[in-house]
Amino acid sequence: MHTFKELVEDFGAYFGKKHFPASPATLYEPGEYFLSWGGKRIRPVMCLMGNEMFAPIVADAYHMATAIELFHNFTLIHDDIMDEAPLRRGMETVHTKYGPNTALLTGDVMMIQAYESLAKISAQYLPRILTLFNKTAKEVCEGQQLDIDFEKMEDVSLDAYIEMITLKTSVLLAASLETGAVLGGASEGNCRHIYEFGKNLGIAFQVQDDYLDAFGDPEKFGKETGGDIRQNKKTFLLLQALQQADAAQKQELQQLMRENPADKVPRVLAIFRACGTDAWANELKEKYLNTALKHLDDIAVMAVRKKPLEELAAFLIQRDY
């Protein structure tokens, strides 16, 4: 068994190579540029962890983990085009550096490269893995489309928002774990529980992310807070505040969103607090985290095999802000 940190290091070394042919460089260099930024590689590591919960890590799990990381990076490249984001993690996005057409094709070919890695998986597992991967990939696209749709809508229900977040981010975390588990020989029941663990952990993480963007300590959070509020981004907090606010609060909130005054962030935060949105978000996060941990608990393996995923949950979901 390996710790989460050991696997991050292990996969980082494995993945830190060229992924594309040299030519045509106009197509493949932008892909290498984007992949070279490194990162935590959380999804592929979750795949390795899903495998190792049930058996020593097999070569197929590295092919699977590679496919997942390439697919994730494809979504980032295309999302950045759609969001017209000039920077990601302080680096020029692919479409900024190379133009939108090349970024579009770079994303396309990175998705195909993900399937090329999948094609290396043993024939006995390939049909099941391919089916789960395709289902997940479609869901991620659905989530991205719902995100675009919601930004244009006046009213989005909390349930619809949770569905969007689940599709856009959580199902890939869930499938990372489940594909690893499949390759580790896990039973159907265990596969279902590890998938649900990942899915609920992902939702808890997203609630936390929204919370920290509003209420987090910038030093601990690692980036400036209030960005979502400044951009009028629909978040768990805003949707809940709009539901809980009285008429006067709602009117003030909508006016702040329309007029963007200099003191917008502290004034929106004051309304969030007055509506109890901060405590509510913490409860919601705990609810999803607990559901995740319940599914982890229900996996039929010895407790010691669950330690790395417990570590992962503790790493992703902080309990002191």
Next chain:
Amino acid sequence: MHTFKELVEDFGAYFGKKHFPASPATLYEPGEYFLSWGGKRIRPVMCLMGNEMFAPIVADAYHMATAIELFHNFTLIHDDIMDEAPLRRGMETVHTKYGPNTALLTGDVMMIQAYESLAKISAQYLPRILTLFNKTAKEVCEGQQLDIDFEKMEDVSLDAYIEMITLKTSVLLAASLETGAVLGGASEGNCRHIYEFGKNLGIAFQVQDDYLDAFGDPEKFGKETGGDIRQNKKTFLLLQALQQADAAQKQELQQLMRENPADKVPRVLAIFRACGTDAWANELKEKYLNTALKHLDDIAVMAVRKKPLEELAAFLIQRDY
């Protein structure tokens, strides 16, 4: 055995259904819109023909053919974004009707849908099919990138142009036939020949397409001619004319391309003719067609089984203009 036309009708009926879930409609309706236009469905029919050359058509061949047609349509949707094409076959392109972000995602999810169809193929064939499909898909992206690159370059060699055309269009025709042949139980040698038949036929078709756009009879060609010349598109004809022209002709050609006068098309055509580009293109087309037919000849099945592919070649490559 079925004729090409019978299979076009057969596949048209099979493919003419909904391909996506109903929801979210904002993502899936644009895909259905694009697929509903119909068309010859040449690539998937080639897949069925590749199968039927060796054995009665199996269910897997329909899954394969569907994957190929979905993949082809994905490339069209993304190419239209890159080309900023407002119309295709007289219909509004997806990005014109639904916006570029939705067109981007619609293309992405259509590619995934192609892989979903592939995932239905019997496990015994899946690894080989997936590997060939991935290789081809990457090559199509490479061809598109080279096409973009070439439009910005002053000098493109004929060899480089043929390589671009091969990647952008011919390899998918070739892979359509070969995947069908694989599913029909063809030997390695026969698979290689049917692939080369498709590849060379595709190049011959593209030479003809460039020729007809310049010299074709608009009534027989079915669309206005001279479009490539008006747009200064690098075609087989232009590249060859630039190589064969004397200094005065080359200067005039470059001036016409720069200044776009009203009589540009007839004057460029006159230079093409003076350089012998029309006869040269016909010879080049014949060369690739003959190479294709030689590979068809070399396939080790009874002559009667080759009839449909001979018909296809005759349908695609006309000998009277």
